[in-house]
Amino acid sequence: MTTMRWASALAMAAGLLVTTAQAQEAKGDWHGVLKVGPTELRIGVVIAAGPDGALAGQITSPDQGPGAMPLSEVRVEAGKLSFAAPAIRGRYEGAWNAAQGGWVGSWTQAAPLPLTLLAGPVPAQPRPQVPTKPYPYREEEVGFDSAPGVKLAGTLTLPPGKGPFPAVVLISGSGAQDRDESLLGHKPFLVLADHLTRRGIAVLRYDDRGFAKSTGVFQTATSADFATDAEAAAAFLRARPDIDAAKIGLVGHSEGGLVAPMVAAKDPKIAFLVLLAAPGVPSRALMAAQRAAIMAALGAPPEAITRAQALATRVDDAVLAAATPEAARAEVTRLLTEAGGEITPAAAQMQAGLIGTPWYREFIGYDPAPALSQVRVPVLALNGGKDMQVVASQNLPGVRAALSTDRDVTVTELPGLNHLFQTAPTGSPQEYGRIEETMSPTALNAVSDWITAQTKR
Numbered sequence: 001m002t003t004m005r006w007a008s009a010l011a012m013a014a015g016l017l018v019t020t021a022q023a024q025e026a027k028g029d030w031h032g033v034l035k036v037g038p039t040e041l042r043i044g045v046v047i048a049a050g051p052d053g054a055l056a057g058q059i060t061s062p063d064q065g066p067g068a069m070p071l072s073e074v075r076v077e078a079g080k081l082s083f084a085a086p087a088i089r090g091r092y093e094g095a096w097n098a099a100q101g102g103w104v105g106s107w108t109q110a111a112p113l114p115l116t117l118l119a120g121p122v123p124a125q126p127r128p129q130v131p132t133k134p135y136p137y138r139e140e141e142v143g144f145d146s147a148p149g150v151k152l153a154g155t156l157t158l159p160p161g162k163g164p165f166p167a168v169v170l171i172s173g174s175g176a177q178d179r180d181e182s183l184l185g186h187k188p189f190l191v192l193a194d195h196l197t198r199r200g201i202a203v204l205r206y207d208d209r210g211f212a213k214s215t216g217v218f219q220t221a222t223s224a225d226f227a228t229d230a231e232a233a234a235a236f237l238r239a240r241p242d243i244d245a246a247k248i249g250l251v252g253h254s255e256g257g258l259v260a261p262m263v264a265a266k267d268p269k270i271a272f273l274v275l276l277a278a279p280g281v282p283s284r285a286l287m288a289a290q291r292a293a294i295m296a297a298l299g300a301p302p303e304a305i306t307r308a309q310a311l312a313t314r315v316d317d318a319v320l321a322a323a324t325p326e327a328a329r330a331e332v333t334r335l336l337t338e339a340g341g342e343i344t345p346a347a348a349q350m351q352a353g354l355i356g357t358p359w360y361r362e363f364i365g366y367d368p369a370p371a372l373s374q375v376r377v378p379v380l381a382l383n384g385g386k387d388m389q390v391v392a393s394q395n396l397p398g399v400r401a402a403l404s405t406d407r408d409v410t411v412t413e414l415p416g417l418n419h420l421f422q423t424a425p426t427g428s429p430q431e432y433g434r435i436e437e438t439m440s441p442t443a444l445n446a447v448s449d450w451i452t453a454q455t456k457r
Contacts (some may be wrong), residue, residue, distance in 0.1 A: 245269070279366070417440050
């Protein structure tokens, strides 16, 4: 869930200056793997020389999205390659290693991380569940208005025939997400939408506000703003003659599972909810359990976990007590800097910038129970038994308790599945990109079977 937010901060860049002879050494495709926390990100760099011999190119992180950024300030001198990424204050420096056939160095963005760039393009990872065209259903690019200045771009998939069809809106998890919820080479929402549409259910998925093709500002948006967007998506579907307005539901994953009940509590026209790895306890408790599970999986000793929990408590107290985001960032920077350890002043400042956002300030003080307790429509709540981000043993009981006055609730733990509902060895986020499966057939069928039964009533 929120551990994925730092990944979206890793948009990068590189390119210019050097002689033609030097340029010859660095021209071409390069690839490497950047280990950021528990996650491995594939990095691709393409360098080319212009007519004047100056270098130019681009850098990509395909596990975070398909976009590329231009290179700047590339230099190759005395067997060393360097380039800067001023947009995110990042820099790469590496030395040529003949034995490895690549540049061995580090990527620095607040804190240095090892990065070796080897010759060749980024290797493609097998994703056998990603559907290929032509699809046996219709696909339509759509756009609809939400809050002022926010126009959401998305994809609507429709089963064959005239309809009207039952439909769902897919609501993504935390961090800037495209309509496919692209992450580490996977496209969970594309796979889910394909599966549901083949079962006769129309599906609307869309890019987050301020991201990909949607307008607006993502950086200042909160979960409440994302609820406004999801409500607008449902209203858009109701206005279409090929959609059954009485059979429109919401499917929310992770933070989306927090947003969906917000919408259903306000909008009586929502027909049903599917909550995938949804929070069921206050965010501070959820994050403490997430932190402990992931740190333990990475081999951290109990005393290190205890120290991290204590520091997180002080940080969250400061965020909630601060009068403004600026005050929150200043106090968090101080706390992280004074904590010492491996947190450098630059890293502390970067983390404070993320933690001090309006989104985090709202999220860390949020309790999903009040919104869930107002839901009066059928609900399916699923969690993977190996989920380390939204721990099933903690959150499913919370969801069940908050929905105790709702007459039609199904709460199920799916053994062996992680936060993305992949079949996983341990459930650690470090495994997400290495697993070929995008979403377990068990989870896909559980969702489609339940929605089909609801819409046939």
